[in-house]
Amino acid sequence: xxxxxxxxxxxxxxxxxxxxxxxxxxxxxxxxxxxxxxxxxxxxxxxxxxxxxxxxxxxxxxxxxxxxxxxxxxxxxxxxxxxxxxxxxxxxxxxxxxxxxxxxxxxxxxxxxxxxxxxxxxxxxxxxxxxxxxxxxxxxxx
Numbered sequence: 001x002x003x004x005x006x007x008x009x010x011x012x013x014x015x016x017x018x019x020x021x022x023x024x025x026x027x028x029x030x031x032x033x034x035x036x037x038x039x040x041x042x043x044x045x046x047x048x049x050x051x052x053x054x055x056x057x058x059x060x061x062x063x064x065x066x067x068x069x070x071x072x073x074x075x076x077x078x079x080x081x082x083x084x085x086x087x088x089x090x091x092x093x094x095x096x097x098x099x100x101x102x103x104x105x106x107x108x109x110x111x112x113x114x115x116x117x118x119x120x121x122x123x124x125x126x127x128x129x130x131x132x133x134x135x136x137x138x139x140x141x142x
Contacts, residue, residue, distance in 0.1 A: 020053040020117055020133060022095060033095040055117030055133070057091040062101070062109050089115055089135055102134040114138045 022033035027044040031051055038045045066083050085101040087109070101109065102120055115135040122132040 020055050020091075022051050022053050022093070023048040024051045031093050031095055033091070033097060051093070053095070054092050057089045057115060057135075059087050059109065059111055059113045059115060060090040060096055061088040061111065062086065085109055087115070087135055097133075099132075100134045102136050104136075106137055 020033070021035070022031050023035045024031050025039040025042060025044050026047040026049060028039060028042040030039060030041040031053070032039060032041075032048070033053060035048075039048075062085055064083050064085050085105055086098060087101045088096055088098050090096045099117075100120075101115070102118060106113070115137055117133045118136050119131055120134045122130045122134075124130065
């Protein structure tokens, strides 16, 4: 098994996994995602407000994970799909996040392609289906 995340720890991260809720630092105004105990930009340790991220952005970079290179929790998906793309998305609000690119995957992935977050099944662990965000290329932009 890959990186184990207990059910309670997973449930505590539901807001960020399901709705892309980040934190805005009241000290410097930067948005932090995923939420952390302190601001990575100015070092502030308190005075944050939750912010709902739009889930829209552009592909900043990407790679294709070969089936044999997939982490154990994605072994079923790798066996089913073979290689699959993983993208680094720069959100409209600024943070960059890594996620899988979901169907329909364009024949050619390009830096700068507009994408939006969608909620999808990620994997199953301890007989619990784990959901989270993936990104899809916006219609008409493939």
